[in-house]
Amino acid sequence: GAFNIFNYLSARAVIRGAQKLALPVILQTSMQAVRRFGPEELGTMLRQLAWNASTNVIIHLDHCTNLDMAKACMDAGWDSIMFDGSALPLEENIRLCQEVVSYAHPRGIYVEGELGRIGGVEDDIAVKASETSQASLEEAIRFVKESGIDTFAPAIGTAHGQYHSAPKIKFDLVAELKNAVDTPIVIHGGTGLPETTFRKLIRNGGAKVNVSTAIKQAYIHGCQEYMKENPELLDPIGFDQFLNCRIEETAMKHMELFHRDFL
Numbered sequence: 001g002a003f004n005i006f007n008y009l010s011a012r013a014v015i016r017g018a019q020k021l022a023l024p025v026i027l028q029t030s031m032q033a034v035r036r037f038g039p040e041e042l043g044t045m046l047r048q049l050a051w052n053a054s055t056n057v058i059i060h061l062d063h064c065t066n067l068d069m070a071k072a073c074m075d076a077g078w079d080s081i082m083f084d085g086s087a088l089p090l091e092e093n094i095r096l097c098q099e100v101v102s103y104a105h106p107r108g109i110y111v112e113g114e115l116g117r118i119g120g121v122e123d124d125i126a127v128k129a130s131e132t133s134q135a136s137l138e139e140a141i142r143f144v145k146e147s148g149i150d151t152f153a154p155a156i157g158t159a160h161g162q163y164h165s166a167p168k169i170k171f172d173l174v175a176e177l178k179n180a181v182d183t184p185i186v187i188h189g190g191t192g193l194p195e196t197t198f199r200k201l202i203r204n205g206g207a208k209v210n211v212s213t214a215i216k217q218a219y220i221h222g223c224q225e226y227m228k229e230n231p232e233l234l235d236p237i238g239f240d241q242f243l244n245c246r247i248e249e250t251a252m253k254h255m256e257l258f259h260r261d262f263l
């Protein structure tokens, strides 16, 4: 499970959920979150939380399109970086991933790459349905081998944000990729997929599953619910605890599902 967090409370809640299940977890930050706090402040905060955790916590940068930010995050303690060159021609995507890999690998940092374009909105990255494209097996194999990436996010029909109709997912492509390359497959657009879809994707080779919108919903809907029920209460710690529970439950629900066949 890889969960997009956006502040101290959300990061801590996801880690606490993982600890309760004794499972490792990936905390992801968007470029927007990095810009909001700065890599130093955010990196220090997340490293401290990871250090104190009783489970293995990986800190990952999600959908980074900027080389300078990727390097700044690597310098500030991120364990893994997604370089998203999916809007670029294949050659350019490979070249930029290679550049990130050459900075990352000597520092022991992983790199995730994307091929094909995943639709929907993830913070400030928006890809319209008309702009989406899916990766072909041949191009995907070439991309993985030539770029040197450690984890691979192929566009397979899932999308960021809410699903308004059932997505058409290329389960076979995931299985074919798993057989063709020795690189873990990343599934984006986890929010709203049914349990059967998650399990089929994981059985076919999905090794990292990204969930962002569900965590944001737990936080914002939790705020709205608390304020409605307690409009006059001046108890910020109680308020934070309520939100912590909402996020923790959401993360745990997904983690249990992802690991069900393995627990």
Ligand code: 13P
Pocket (backbone or CB within 6 Å): 004, 062, 063, 122, 159, 160, 161, 162, 187, 188, 189, 190, 191, 210, 211, 212, 213, 214
């Ligand atoms: P969702 O917002 O659909 O959960 O997607 C998360 C994601 O893939 C982040 O990269």
